[in-house]
Amino acid sequence: MLGTLIARLDEPEFARSVLDTLTPELAVAIEMRATAASMTTPAFVAGAVRAFFDSADDDLWFQLLTIVRQADEPGLTAVQTILEWVATERRSAS
Template identity: 65%
Template sequence: MLGDLIAALEQPEVVADVLSTLQPELAAKLAERATNASMSVGDFSAGAVRAFLDEADDDLWFQLLTLMRKSEDPGLVAVQTILRWVVAA
């Protein structure tokens, strides 16, 4: 579920769907960060999520898993949360 969504983030229509679920200012900040990195929003988002998966500490994983467990769509909540953390960093 999460792995499929992460892999699909490189598809423009999937990125558009995920971004449409974010608060507008968060989506705008994410697009700005992608532009500053000379990347598409999809590539930036997929890379950010992969970096989180590779580098997150136990505390962040615990927070993420707690949010996922409480959600009806855990994969989407995971990606939304990771992208929110990326923009806030």
Template identity: 40%
Template structure:
């Protein structure tokens, strides 16, 4: 399911809806700003951030991600929220 959600992030409408569904308007604003700064659409930014996490996250990051997913009724959204939060915080 998470893989499907990640694949759909390249669709601008799905990306924005997904970020809105995460329930964190501040995160949406920060992600939009980071995407603008990078010169890419929001969906491409979000999908890229998630893919980079999947490819290169260390064990601690994975443990945090799994914990966030386990505590949520919407684990896919929790994963995206956690990954994007980490990414925008490091910018």
């Protein structure tokens, strides 16, 4: 489920539909980060989520799993949470 969602983030229309689930402020912040990185917003979204999976430390994984475990839509909630962390440059305490 989550793997399929992540794989589809490369599809611009799908990435846009995920962005539409975010608060307007968060969506704007992601778009600004994409612009700053000279990337399209869908490409930035896909890259940010993949970068999290490649580099998140144990503390961030634990936090994400705790949030996802309580969600009605775990895959979407995981992506939303990761994008929120990216937009706010959340870092682990370690």
